Amino acid sequence: MEADDWQPCFPGRYQLGEGARWHEGRLYFVDLLRGTLYSWGPGDDPRRPRCEAELDVPLGAVAPVAGRPGQWIAAAGPGVALLRPGAEPRWVARPEEGAPRPMRMNDAACDPQGRFWATSMAADAAPGRGSLYRIDRDGSAHRVLTGLTVPNGPAFDPSGTTLHLADSARGLIVSHDVDPDSGLLGPARPFVRLGPGEGRPDGMTVDDRGHLWVALWGAGRVHGYDPQGRLGAVVPVPTPHVSSVAFGGGRMHVTTALHRLADPGPSAGAVLGRPSPVTAPPVAAFRPEFP
Template sequence: MADLIARPVDGPVTEHGEGPVWDADRQELLWVDLLAGRVHRALAGGGTLQSGGVVDVGGTVGAVLPARGGGWVLAADDGFAHLSADGSVRRLLDLSTEELGRTRMNDAACDPAGRLLAGTMAFDASPGSGSFYRVDLDGTVTRLLSGLTISNGIAFSPDGTVLYLVDSGPATIWAFDYDVDSGTLGSRRPLVVAEPGAGGPDGLCTDDEGCLWVAMWGGGQVRRYAPTGELLTAVDLPVSQPTSCCFAGADGRLLVISTSPLGLPERVHRQEPLAGRLFVADVGVTGPAATPYDGPLAGWTERPGTPLDMSCTDERGPAR
């Protein structure tokens, strides 16, 4: 297994950097400072990034994604919001199943059809408090999963038939069969359960070869896994808490990695002065840009339903 090295990017130092995505239409990178409630923008060129500004949203912002109808969709506080190009923010929906101040939105991504998928967690990461939601192309929001601990990275296989979802609580990457036509989850299996000492899986993305790139929180690496779960290679960082990653740039060849100093003891933080910065790496493969949300930007509603409870799990997978 050949290890790769990431290099830091000049730019803002975040309190808890998360969720980098590449917006192909605008040719820019977006990422969030989650607990500070900020959305950052940058341009890619020459194998690095140049800062493109910051928007203070307030509250907590777990994820930002481009919207086909203009601006960006945010997974923020206890629901969703729309960020316009002029910097104004408008709430789209507060989720009735989430509690402001107790739970918050975390990672989000769009499926190949343009539906929005997003997860939640408790501020104290209490087991079983997280959920997973789908926003359909008519603005209807459905809770698909309950009983997660820290719903984290979301990505798809190149053909869209497999959804990968991280639950950082049990340090597990789940693989679900996925129906792109309906947005429904099928059978599921634990693809990767992180070994002790490796850190825990956080955010992730997939490359054009169908492999997964996974930020290992506490492990100081971004790992590349085959769709079978085999560990192929790793990108080493000089900081211990990478949070997520994406492919960026016009050719999709630059792997961008967000990091965080959150919770580091003062002694460790002094040893990791670059924690909170973005890093980039040339990894020899390409990856897709973020799929924009393709639904309406008003009139969102919740649909009642019975989500699959993921809390009844063991190492063989969730109970049926």
């Protein structure tokens, strides 16, 4: 695989592209610092993606809401909100509001059972201030892990019984067993630790075989690991800050960032795609039990 296999999906470049998701034939992603959700699909205006939502707070990641077309659950600002077409965000929980130091949500995903898992971090990336939250289907919010710094993922295996979680600042990915009924986590076990010069694990996704694909911030690569944490694939990307990865439509897609690049090249901040035989399960949706 060569770095020049990648092509921009459209001309736009983003300060901090994140949260790539392939859903119903379209690629969704966010510009985190701008607080904007975009989508792009075949037949769209080739010059720009479609703007789906704009918030006045940072927007980390989204998941679709089952049975409610056009609605998304989002990790944004100090908490979790429902995004509805033509309406103001409806906050489900704001657990980081009023924290002793400024905090924001960072990354998120649903498990196959329909719960939403969202991470938080200090706005200045202060060590150990971040958390992992679980939003249950009844809308209740539970802080399930603390002591994180820049938590990314989470990503679930196809059964929803294994959770992978990265702490980018520490170069570490851990795995937890998950009780599919209650959502309770087992103890963390090391999955991958990246060494100096290997980049920092950022956004992740799991394919149909249960292999974990990890965007490596600062390294210009995507790594693929088997369920035992063995490195099986290295995909070069032509810009250093690779932030998330998604599979769909016979392609691998990545978001990238201009953020903190003194001399960004032509691919920095672009949403890129390349042909890929890898397939992945549909993006898991939030399945609310409330109106």
